[in-house]
Structures are given as structure tokens and as C-alpha cells.
Amino acid sequence: MPQPALRRMPVYYGYLKQRQEQGVTVISSSTIAEDLNLHPVQVRKDMALTRVVGKPRTGFNVSELINELARLLDYNNLKNAVVVGAGHLGVALINYKGFQGYGLNLMAAFDHDPAKVGTNVGKLVVSPMSDLSQVVKDNKIQIAVITVPQEQAQAVCDQLVAAGIRAIWNFAPIHLHAPESILIQNENIAASLSVLSKRLQDKELQEGLREKAQPS
Structure with missing residues (x-):
């Protein structure tokens, strides 16, 4: 499995566990993508690495997808x-x-x-x-x-x-x-804190430039 996809799998797992606790039983790749700020095509490619097949216009069975991700990530082997x-x-x-x-x-x-x-x-x-x-x-x-x-x-x-x-x-x-x-x-x-701090600095800079560009 490609490393970028492998890093996303635990994110999907945690997200789906949360949605399952909320009572969600079926979910679409577009919903997953929107909630996790990913592109729908990327989510569909990642889901294709599992053995779970989604149904057209319906989506994936949440329970089946959780079990499959647990298998892929070896979570069942303590x-x-x-x-x-x-x-x-x-x-x-x-x-x-x-x-x-x-x-x-x-x-x-x-x-x-x-x-x-x-x-x-x-x-x-x-x-x-x-x-x-x-x-x-x-x-x-x-x-x-x-x-x-x-x-x-x-x-x-x-x-x-x-x-x-x-x-x-x-x-x-x-x-x-x-x-x-x-x-x-x-x-x-x-290092993670440094990245977050730099992103915040860049965001504040962009917001400041937009404010200056607005007509008074």
C-alpha cells in the first residue's frame, strides 16, 4: 500500500468509528471527503484498496468498512x-x-x-x-x-x-x-508546532493583504 494512503487509513478508521457512534450505518465517499477535507477521487482510490465495495448512489456500509480497515491496519492483532x-x-x-x-x-x-x-x-x-x-x-x-x-x-x-x-x-x-x-x-x-505556527502566520498575512486590497 502506498505510504500516503497508509497514513490516511487510520484517519478514516477514527472518523468512521465516530460516525458509527452517531448512528450512521451507510456513508458515501463524497461525505467522507467533505468531512475530512479530502478530494472525493482520492477517497474513492483509497477505498478501492480495501475489500469493501460501495453501492452506487448509496455508499459504503460503515460497519464493514471499519472491520476492513481494522484488518488492513492489523488492529485486531494486539x-x-x-x-x-x-x-x-x-x-x-x-x-x-x-x-x-x-x-x-x-x-x-x-x-x-x-x-x-x-x-x-x-x-x-x-x-x-x-x-x-x-x-x-x-x-x-x-x-x-x-x-x-x-x-x-x-x-x-x-x-x-x-x-x-x-x-x-x-x-x-x-x-x-x-x-x-x-x-x-x-x-x-x-516540528509540528513550528508548522502550525508558520501556517497561522501565513494565514494572518493573507488576511491582512485582503483587508488592504478592499476599497475604503
């Missing part, structure tokens, strides 16, 4: 994961109750800070980093979430790779170096 870093961000992620709906089960948390080790975060107890390798191996964990400070991230990444982790969800604002076999998904919050 994957155990660990969180490294029990600071504010790590705690927020651990306490988020929606991950299991997306196939992710956060089952252990680790931190370097002795003051955090042994504390309760949600249903988890923070463990020392010295336990990481054994926990990963005993539970055959393949995914790790990194929420440590930037200066600690590479060392944590190295430790995770040595323990057998195959995929890393990285929230530290740093480019991690790992073997090509390791999948890394970076979430740079600062």
Missing part, C-alpha cells in the same frame, strides 16, 4: 509494547485508554530516574532500565515507545535494539541511528 520514559509525556501516553482500539497494548514502563521507579502510572508500575531486556525477551515485545529527553534517546534506542525490539515510536526530538531492520516512526512535536 501487540504488546513498552514505554521508556515516565515523564509527563510518557505518563500521558500510558494513561490514554484508546491505544488498544488501535492494536497496541502498553504493558510495561521504564525510567532511569530512581525517584520514578516503583511509582504507579495508570495500571503500570515503573521499572528500572536494568529490567528492560528481560521484560522484552520474556514477553516477546516488538514495539517500544521512547519519551525520554533528547540527550538520553540514542542510548535508550541502542538498549532497545539490543533487547530485541523491532519497531520504535520515537517522541524524542532527535534522529535515531539504528540498523536498517529496525522500524522507526518519529513524532516531533516541536
Whole structure:
């Protein structure tokens, strides 16, 4: 599946779950496109990647489409994961109750800070980093979430790779170096904020130019 389409699939899934909760049972590609600010042709191309066929002048069965997207995204196969870093961000992620709906089960948390080790975060107890390798191996964990400070991230990444982790969800604002076999998904919050700030600046500039262009 093309990467741009893959990135849109979870968006469709979350949107359709919301519409299902609102009582919607059938939905058209044009409605999806309008609500998600996408082009209808793009939505139809994306839906063609699924095994669900829409009915002319009616649309797609919402329940069938949700189930198919869950299959495509492997949400039905619950994957155990660990969180490294029990600071504010790590705690927020651990306490988020929606991950299991997306196939992710956060089952252990680790931190370097002795003051955090042994504390309760949600249903988890923070463990020392010295336990990481054994926990990963005993539970055959393949995914790790990194929420440590930037200066600690590479060392944590190295430790995770040595323990057998195959995929890393990285929230530290740093480019991690790992073997090509390791999948890394970076979430740079600062970069996203910078993009949002620049878009706001451009929007305000355009609005200002339009106001100046209007006759007094």
C-alpha cells in the first residue's frame, strides 16, 4: 500500500468509528471527503484498496468498512509494547485508554530516574532500565515507545535494539541511528508546532493583504 494512503487509513478508521457512534450505518465517499477535507477521487482510490465495495448512489456500509480497515491496519492483532520514559509525556501516553482500539497494548514502563521507579502510572508500575531486556525477551515485545529527553534517546534506542525490539515510536526530538531492520516512526512535536505556527502566520498575512486590497 502506498505510504500516503497508509497514513490516511487510520484517519478514516477514527472518523468512521465516530460516525458509527452517531448512528450512521451507510456513508458515501463524497461525505467522507467533505468531512475530512479530502478530494472525493482520492477517497474513492483509497477505498478501492480495501475489500469493501460501495453501492452506487448509496455508499459504503460503515460497519464493514471499519472491520476492513481494522484488518488492513492489523488492529485486531494486539501487540504488546513498552514505554521508556515516565515523564509527563510518557505518563500521558500510558494513561490514554484508546491505544488498544488501535492494536497496541502498553504493558510495561521504564525510567532511569530512581525517584520514578516503583511509582504507579495508570495500571503500570515503573521499572528500572536494568529490567528492560528481560521484560522484552520474556514477553516477546516488538514495539517500544521512547519519551525520554533528547540527550538520553540514542542510548535508550541502542538498549532497545539490543533487547530485541523491532519497531520504535520515537517522541524524542532527535534522529535515531539504528540498523536498517529496525522500524522507526518519529513524532516531533516541536516540528509540528513550528508548522502550525508558520501556517497561522501565513494565514494572518493573507488576511491582512485582503483587508488592504478592499476599497475604503
